[in-house]
Amino acid sequence: MVSAASARPVHPEYVRAQNPGKTARKIATRIALIVVSAIVIVWIAFPFYWAFLNSIKPAVDTFGSKWIPWVQFEPRLDTWQRVWSIREVRQGLLTSATIGLGGATLATAFGVPAAYAIARFRFGTKGNMAMTNWFLSQRIMPPVIFAPPIFILARTLGLLDTVLALVLLAGTFNIPFVVLIMSQMFRDLPVELEESAQVDGASRWEIFRRIALPLVAPGVVASWLIVLAFSWNEVFFALVVASKDAIPMTMYIVGLSGTRGVDFPAASTMALLMIAVPTIIALTCQRFIVRGLSLGAVKG
Amino acid sequence: MRGEATVEAPVRAAPRSEPSARWRARDRAKWFFLLPGVVWILLFTIFPLLYAIRMSLHAYRFGIEGAFVGLGNFQRLLTDAVLHEDLVTTFQFVISSVAVEMVVGVSLALLFNREMRGRGLLRTLATLPLFATPVAIGYLGITLFYEEGGPVNAFIQTLGGSQVPWLSNPFWAKVAIILLDIWQWTPFVFLVSLAGLQGLSQDLTEASEVDGAAWWQSLVFIILPLMAPLLWLILLLRAIEAFKVFDTVVTLTAGGPGRATEVISRYTYITMRKFSDYGYAAAQGFLLLLIVAILFTLLWSRIKHNYGAPR
Structure with missing residues (x-):
């Protein structure tokens, strides 16, 4: 979205060629991005998922470590009812x-x-x-x-x-x-x-x-x-x-x-x-x- | 938008076509458009505000107007130790949650301000906490922060930590409501500053890169100064919203344990509905108005450009 429209005065490859240490940094940035994205996604989604799980789990399983419906427990709709x-x-x-x-x-x-x-x-x-x-x-x-x-x-x-x-x-x-x-x-x-x-x-x-x-x-x-x-x-x-x-x-x-x-x-x-x-x-x-x-x- | 952003107005849209003189002419039609909304709001705000002034000058007991007490209710504001304690709690809440939200939100925006797969998904996900009903989030928070084996404590214990007394300890209860606020509002800071960053011209940062500037140099000397008006705006909106905090506190801690998480809005609400002391509640309302007005005036000159005011 950003790069397509703006006319660049200097080709990015040129910038990169001037700066050989950049490749290592690029890989590091990439790993950081993936790790941070994963943390952010879990952080945001967890409360929603937790609520969803509890709404289809029998009350006795609330504190168990059952996280995957159908695999670890049979989902039930009786709480919803x-x-x-x-x-x-x-x-x-x-x-x-x-x-x-x-x-x-x-x-x-x-x-x-x-x-x-x-x-x-x-x-x-x-x-x-x-x-x-x-x-x-x-x-x-x-x-x-x-x-x-x-x-x-x-x-x-x-x-x-x-x-x-x-x-x-x-x-x-x-x-x-x-x-x-x-x-x-x-x-x-x-x-x-x-x-x-x-x-x-x-x-x-x-x-x-x-x-x-x-x-x-x-x-x-x-x-x-x-x-x-x-x-x-x-x-x-x-x-x-x-x-x-x-x-x-x-x-x-x-x-x-x-x-x-x-x-x-x-x-x-x-x-x-x-x-x-x-x-x-x-x-x-x-x-x-x-x-x-x-x-x-x-x-x- | 992206190409044209300038140093003057980094986050404003491209110059708009201005209405010509035809629109400037005296035109009664404009009142026809404007007035219904304005009059309606005035009916619902000015009248209650005037009434609130009257109320604040009277002693109300059990919802019935009593004797005229002059500035008595305002004097109580100065001597009410409970109110002062709640004000301190509110300030603690505002400062800690907004500081974390600003730092984390802006950092994430800087990190994700690049071409990458899945960014759209991330942005979509980030909008969800913003709209999630605060009351429901607070209610859900009781289960999340449950001390005996709730998911937050389970996670901390997996990492080798000890069980945190989230809702029974005054300090941790404050941390819990701050954490909920951070969960809900960091995405706001993230999304708005990301939109601002994408409105910045790429040329400037690239030029500085060509000139051999390190990433932190272009951040400190180019990006942050350009983003400043927007960051002030985000700070203002967040700070004011945080001062009004009510919903999550009501459901998560109900002000407890003791008065550890009692915030000003809830105190006013209790003064009103539980003690039926409407005069004093009105005086408290004016105190909160004063605080928000001071914040707004301090920051308005920094942010009004965002709303199209000429420099």
């Missing part, structure tokens, strides 16, 4: 899904047009930068600050312990994320296309709707999915607002972790159920993740 049969788990997953879908849709609906405004229009000499700065500051604001007033406000409005409150919170607090990412994406579009449409008499809305939006559609979908993952993973506001009827899966897990004695197979299975959705999203949005997590500063 047991976990799925818990009403709170199904309810929690449904609530999490609602918060994820609702929050993502809300954040995208408000965020994308605002991103377009910042990318294309001029708000005074410093307005655009100030706006980006403001959204960024909103993004990094610790949610703890909002927790006390939001609890009291939700109580006043009768929104305590409702999924609606959690959808609104997830949606609102992710708008800045969508704005930051999407304004960078809109800026990357060549403006000429939109300007020629303007000459042809199209309105701002038509230009946005028919030209700009379709061109950034993959980015919009990716931001929607990433916000879905954020909202799915969220637990703080749930702990503040929910108590009985609107408990997402994350909050249910917090409740379980507080009890003494951990049921390893069930804990692993629930962790996997929780992680599955954001993992699929991470795999789908590969291209956008670096840009997303650096809040638009770096193209992936």
